[in-house]
Amino acid sequence: MTTTSPEILQIVEALCARRRFVLSSHSRPDGDSIGSQLAMAYALQAMGKEVTVVNADPAPPPLMAFPGVPEIRIATSADGDFDAAIIMECGDLKRTGVTGLERFFVINIDHHPGNTGFGQINWFNAGAAACAEMVYEVVRALDVPLSKTIATHIYLAILTDTGSFHYSSMSARTFDICRECLEAGVDPAQVARMVFDSNNLGRLKLFGAVLNLMQIDPSGRIATLHVDHEMTLAAGGTYEDTEGLVNMPLTVKNIVASVFFKQEQGNEYRVSLRSKGDIDVNAIAKAYGGGGHKNASGCTLTGALDELQTTLARQLDGAIDGRPARR
Numbered sequence: 001m002t003t004t005s006p007e008i009l010q011i012v013e014a015l016c017a018r019r020r021f022v023l024s025s026h027s028r029p030d031g032d033s034i035g036s037q038l039a040m041a042y043a044l045q046a047m048g049k050e051v052t053v054v055n056a057d058p059a060p061p062p063l064m065a066f067p068g069v070p071e072i073r074i075a076t077s078a079d080g081d082f083d084a085a086i087i088m089e090c091g092d093l094k095r096t097g098v099t100g101l102e103r104f105f106v107i108n109i110d111h112h113p114g115n116t117g118f119g120q121i122n123w124f125n126a127g128a129a130a131c132a133e134m135v136y137e138v139v140r141a142l143d144v145p146l147s148k149t150i151a152t153h154i155y156l157a158i159l160t161d162t163g164s165f166h167y168s169s170m171s172a173r174t175f176d177i178c179r180e181c182l183e184a185g186v187d188p189a190q191v192a193r194m195v196f197d198s199n200n201l202g203r204l205k206l207f208g209a210v211l212n213l214m215q216i217d218p219s220g221r222i223a224t225l226h227v228d229h230e231m232t233l234a235a236g237g238t239y240e241d242t243e244g245l246v247n248m249p250l251t252v253k254n255i256v257a258s259v260f261f262k263q264e265q266g267n268e269y270r271v272s273l274r275s276k277g278d279i280d281v282n283a284i285a286k287a288y289g290g291g292g293h294k295n296a297s298g299c300t301l302t303g304a305l306d307e308l309q310t311t312l313a314r315q316l317d318g319a320i321d322g323r324p325a326r327r
């Protein structure tokens with residue numbers, strides 16, 4: 001068991017003392033942002049509180065089948081009167097894509113390195129494999145029973161944020177919490193099917209089209225992928241369907257870094273970078289005005305695609321060999 005940290009006690013006190021809450025998380029939400037928000041929302045509702053969840057973008061389609069997800073308010077401003085805003089999974093308030101949250105008493109709960117401590121209460125734990133692990137601790141400290149619905153959202157968040165129990169961020173505590181979720185009635189096979197086996201055919205065909213055009217550098221260590229509007233339309237998919245595609249090359253043993261160019265408009269590309277182990281792609285993204293984590297980052301670049309691809313492959317080659325990122 002963990003000891004209850006002073007931040008958790010502060011949060012519990014703040015939640016008990018207030019009645020109306022607005023919850024938010026980062027734009028383009030993922031499993032952890034959705035699961036953390038809804039686990040918190042259901043826990044507060046169990047205490048008789050009023051809760052509104054506001055996100056700038058809708059949840060990925062497979063997550064729409066989870067309880068409460070269709071009821072999330074999609075908006076870019078936090079309209080209404082609330083006693084506090086609970087922000088999860090965000091390094092700063094801007095990451096929400098929702099304006100007006102700063103009007104309220106802000107409670108900031110996050111596990112991303114570089115959190116700016118923007119709240120009146122800040123609880124940051126880089127050791128948590130998912131933000132929902134932190135939400136679990138809050139729910140327990142609130143003495144709210146772990147309902148199947150709350151447990152489902154916590155488990156969903158951990159499953160997705162660990163890359164299906166794949167990343168080095170996991171701890172024994174992660175599995176303690178998952179065990180508690182299963183004892184609360186979560187069916188892990190069913191959650192996995194809902195998350196991973198509920199995509200549309202257009203997504204699979206788009207994956208095929210993009211992977212078919214994948215380029216591998218001469219060393220066999222770097223994969224370069226791209227997608228444009230035309231390919232997407234032809235496959236019957238959407239840009240949202242490319243979520244996770246950049247990770248696919250890393251399933252090959254020798255490939256240790258992957259870069260994915262997504263055409264925005266004309267010569268402008270959204271670039272996603274992924275790597276294995278100690279290879280730091282965050283430094284590369286930062287050199288181009290972007291950011292993220294060591295193994296997952298992104299930036300936006302403008303230029304001719306083949307030149308951008310050559311440049312980024314060279315940067316990745318440097319990162320693999322431990323040379324610093326340089327423009």
Ligand SMILES: [Mn+2]
Binds near residue numbers: 111129130131
């Ligand atoms: Mn997370």
